[in-house]
Amino acid sequence: MTNSRIPDHPSWHEPLTDYLAWLRAAGRPRSTIYQRSYQLRRFAHETRVEPFEATLDLLVAYLGSHGWANATQHAARSTLRGFYDWAHVTGRSESNPAARLPKIRQPAGKPRPASDDALAAGLVEADERVKLMLRLAAGAGLRASEVARVHTRDVEPDLDGYSLRVLGKGGRVRVVPLTRALALALRSLPGGFVFPGQDAGHLSGAYVSKLMSRALPDGVTAHMLRHRFASRAYVGSGRDIRAVQELLGHSSVATTQVYTAVPRGALRAGVEAA
Missing domain, CATH: 1.10.443.10 (Intergrase catalytic core)
Known part of the structure; x- marks a missing residue:
């Protein structure tokens, strides 16, 4: 459930392992677990922040710094929300810095049938x-x-x-x-x-x-x-x-x-x- 193109960061290893185990226990699809692992490891690599020292301002800056497509930005926000919700609920973090992340509007999808x-x-x-x-x-x-x-x-x-x-x-x-x-x-x-x-x-x-x-x-x-x-x-x-x-x-x-x-x-x- 990892991506070799993104190096591991020692301080993230245990929290990420525990969080992915939580997702598996919740019956989340393998594709979701893979994507969340990838997103969190990318976040850790780019910000170099310790897992439970992130602030709302840092999360906002990260989400706004890539020029991502709407769907990618929405997925990254969902990943951060999920991880810090888990950290707060399980007592690993005293607060949830992702709780007030701004919502990202999803444009209405349109059918795209192959001819x-x-x-x-x-x-x-x-x-x-x-x-x-x-x-x-x-x-x-x-x-x-x-x-x-x-x-x-x-x-x-x-x-x-x-x-x-x-x-x-x-x-x-x-x-x-x-x-x-x-x-x-x-x-x-x-x-x-x-x-x-x-x-x-x-x-x-x-x-x-x-x-x-x-x-x-x-x-x-x-x-x-x-x-x-x-x-x-x-x-x-x-x-x-x-x-x-x-x-x-x-x-x-x-x-x-x-x-x-x-x-x-x-x-x-x-x-x-x-």
Whole structure:
């Protein structure tokens, strides 16, 4: 859970180890734990401050000194808030210098579905392994980290064919119906992880994302396939946003709305009806 590009600082080793253990005990996803480790080690390296001697002014100066994109700045603020909340609650720090950090506005997200042409081009460029990754992302709406963990035992028969049990963020499990073609492709494989590797027996989510994005045209990312799935599922389900929420494994409908592009025909129909 560390990044070798950022050197360790001895005074941070024990607090960081304890904090990451706290996050694991709370069931936080591995990706969250990794990112928080990275952010805190970067903060320690750049500021050279002792773990529990940081002030509000120092935290503000750090967050405002990089010219980060909004999302990166928001993630850094969340990391500092989380760490110093933990330190204060557990008695390691008498005060919480991050408690009054200014809020960072998050711009409203917009759906960014990959086009049919982009997916078709990716399937032409990819080898058989990456093709299956692309099909799972575009045809079942899986995140790259979820694609990485697909196991043959996760393919289960249901009343209409087969479904896939998906372990998502926060340990939430959802069941996604599979098309016949995708189910057959998965069931034809040897037993075990579909994409074996060195990360607990499978490839890492980051590497799977890189492989998919590399196969897709420039400017198209693996995550845009999930947006494509959401937008198509929204239309196919009769515009049932709750059904799409279940398929994507979101805890909030508001998040699902960011993924689902409203069909242009629906907008025109609304205008005509008015």
